[in-house]
Amino acid sequence: MQDETRNIYKTCRKAAGLTQEAAAERLGISVESLRAYETGQRVPPDEVVEAMSDLYNTLHLIVRHVREKNAMYSRVVPEVPKMDVLAASARLTNRIFEFAENHSANRLMRIAEDNVIDSNERVEFDAIMEDLQEIVSAALALRCAQSEQEA
Template sequence: MPEECRNIYKICRRSAGLTQEAAAERLGISVESLRAYECGQRVPPDDVVDLMSILYNALHLIAWHARAKNAMYSRVVPEIQPKSVLEASAKLTNRIFAFAESHADRRLMRIAEDNVIDTTERAEFDSILEDLQEIVEAALELRCAREN
């Protein structure tokens, strides 16, 4: 796991204002196990990460964990950053409006209507997919937003 991913568990625990001892007790695991997860010596099982996300009020921890644990997941699902509800809402709305204003939906339908993406259409198709990926990322950030 990359260095920044090793500490996601620690970052979320600290953001929740919990000590390792308090978190371990509430998670039903040993302090040694939690320390090993936070130092990158071991990867926590999914059920523990699920409990962490609830205890730490950090839904984004699940996405970070899945990306760090599975390279295939990270090829499909964008990396999300924790945001407030306001920030995430504004980002999503801005991405949707930009997509609509560019008429990308209509361009996508023109490309797809013959069920073939030829070499002359590929660059535009890939650009549209990048725009859609930004919308998905923004929607996931809103889904995981904290009410601060």
């Protein structure tokens, strides 16, 4: 996983069918800079990653870049798996249905109604939060898949 993360810029460029030279030219950066980003010697600035995302047609690149660059972001935003629109749609729908079937929203409201999460409620609250993180992850995966399919 670490090698895949470190080389996400290279992986996305190759998936877009571009050479380092062609990509660097279109991004307005030097081949040496692109090579440094792709080998993990340097971290590209956000504006370069945004341009890469547009050029390579992959919103997922931005998500991965920000998660790796910012530890606080990683603590809040869940991992976003790369998947196609159909799989991402199914995953999101299944997570929402599971949340509803488990009456998690009702349980969350019972816990929150006194505006205190006491020690007796903490385990259940944390489990509900994990379920919500799964829904957020699935929604972001669908957003990334949809944007990549449109181009």
